Amino acid sequence: MSSQSKGDVKDRSLSKEGIYRIEWAGREMPVLSLISKRFQKERPLEGLKVSGCLHITSETANLALVLKAGGAVLEMCASNPLSTQDEVAAALVTEYGVPTYAIKGEDDDTYYRHLSAVLDHKPNATMDDGADLIANIHQKRRELIEGIIGGTEETTTGVIRLRALAKEGRLEYPIIAVNEADTKHLFDNRYGTGQSTIDGITRVTNVLWAGKKVVVCGYGWCGRGIAMRARGMGSQVIVIEVEPIPALEAIMDGFQVMPLLEAAPLGDIFITATGGTSVIDRSHFEVMKDKALLANSGHFNVEIDLPALETLAANRKSTRPLVEEYALRDGRRLYVLAEGRLVNLAAAEGHPASVMDMSFANQALALEYLATGERLAPDVYVVPEAIDREVGRLKLKSLGISIDSLTAEQQRYLASWEMGT
Numbered sequence: 001m002s003s004q005s006k007g008d009v010k011d012r013s014l015s016k017e018g019i020y021r022i023e024w025a026g027r028e029m030p031v032l033s034l035i036s037k038r039f040q041k042e043r044p045l046e047g048l049k050v051s052g053c054l055h056i057t058s059e060t061a062n063l064a065l066v067l068k069a070g071g072a073v074l075e076m077c078a079s080n081p082l083s084t085q086d087e088v089a090a091a092l093v094t095e096y097g098v099p100t101y102a103i104k105g106e107d108d109d110t111y112y113r114h115l116s117a118v119l120d121h122k123p124n125a126t127m128d129d130g131a132d133l134i135a136n137i138h139q140k141r142r143e144l145i146e147g148i149i150g151g152t153e154e155t156t157t158g159v160i161r162l163r164a165l166a167k168e169g170r171l172e173y174p175i176i177a178v179n180e181a182d183t184k185h186l187f188d189n190r191y192g193t194g195q196s197t198i199d200g201i202t203r204v205t206n207v208l209w210a211g212k213k214v215v216v217c218g219y220g221w222c223g224r225g226i227a228m229r230a231r232g233m234g235s236q237v238i239v240i241e242v243e244p245i246p247a248l249e250a251i252m253d254g255f256q257v258m259p260l261l262e263a264a265p266l267g268d269i270f271i272t273a274t275g276g277t278s279v280i281d282r283s284h285f286e287v288m289k290d291k292a293l294l295a296n297s298g299h300f301n302v303e304i305d306l307p308a309l310e311t312l313a314a315n316r317k318s319t320r321p322l323v324e325e326y327a328l329r330d331g332r333r334l335y336v337l338a339e340g341r342l343v344n345l346a347a348a349e350g351h352p353a354s355v356m357d358m359s360f361a362n363q364a365l366a367l368e369y370l371a372t373g374e375r376l377a378p379d380v381y382v383v384p385e386a387i388d389r390e391v392g393r394l395k396l397k398s399l400g401i402s403i404d405s406l407t408a409e410q411q412r413y414l415a416s417w418e419m420g421t
């Protein structure tokens with residue numbers, strides 16, 4: 001299928017390796033491949049110009065191919081400077097005809113130049129992971145708004161940003177919040193982030209989890225997954241929360257819960273997954289143990305206050321790839337992984353294909369919904385329940401699992417209010 005496209009990637013000669021990776025991920029993406037077959041026949045996205053700002057991984061490449069199969073004319077850029085798989089980016093431009101702008105380790109200027117390049121495509125629909133594309137359109141490329149029927153957003157952080165924009169009455173086109181689908185956050189955020197975070201930290205440090213004290217900041221779906229998997233590896237897990245109900249859930253799930261300032265001197269490994277900013281700050285660094293590891297799995301690199309850590313450090317050096325040692329003036333050393341960027345994508349490969357299958361099935365079907373349904377007013381919408389359930393049904397089917405269904409009597413019972421004991 002070789003067809004060279006425009007784009008900016010590290011090295012086009014990596015494409016063979018990229019093809020293998022994309023095909024390998026595809027093995028575990030049966031729902032997407034079913035959608036692809038239908039899209040090839042029905043072409044619901046015929047001629048739709050889509051600009052996507054997602055992590056450029058082998059799983060994302062499989063999504064790109066499904067959208068192309070549906071008739072979309074797609075251009076892609078990275079949604080994080082450290083998450084790109086260069087081989088995959090090379091294969092997208094050289095083999096699959098998808099203009100792609102993404103280089104692992106790109107600096108901030110290049111990151112925004114790449115974002116701008118996919119906006120030059122003059123999209124009719126946007127796909128975001130973190131809302132950078134939409135924010136850019138609203139701030140700098142307002143002339144594009146007229147041609148856009150809608151967009152999708154993949155992640156919690158992006159949905160929070162877009163709801164803030166909508167609340168100010170300034171959101172200019174409809175967004176489907178893919179993250180809000182049950183078949184997305186219950187699986188991707190929990191099992192995906194849980195596994196890939198442990199994977200990323202292990203790959204770059206080779207740390208033994210058994211017996212470690214692991215401090216997980218945030219008990220949303222991502223934090224839950226991380227806490228659950230760290231416990232599974234034999235760690236003692238402390239959860240940090242700011243909301244009372246998730247804090248209670250963490251206690252009843254069997255974790256210790258306390259303020260971060262109390263946990264700071266205890267932890268061996270700290271992992272943030274809050275979506276917030278400056279979660280771990282100077283006051284915490286000041287009391288941490290020598291040799292503590294600090295990692296972030298939230299979307300942006302602001303959860304660990306690195307500028308504050310910098311001011312405490314007498315010296316800074318890279319000790320292993322993606323491990324930065326901060327030698328503090330009092331002699332303690334703290335280690336920051338993957339520059340405080342999402343460790344599961346920067347230091348590992350992101351979530352496994354099997355969960356991305358459901359997340360990206362929601363992306364593909366949400367785009368189809370925008371392209372073929374009634375024009376929506378600007379707002380943040382959840383994924384229609386019918387799509388969410390269909391993705392769940394197809395995933396179960398692909399796993400070869402059948403489930404019971406309600407009898408007519410049970411359906412009547414559940415629909416009535418008259419019947420009691």
Ligand code: ADE
Pocket residue numbers: 054055056057058059060192345349350351352353356
């Ligand atoms: N987000 C988390 N994991 C991912 C992956 N493997 N591909 C794309 N986006 C992701």
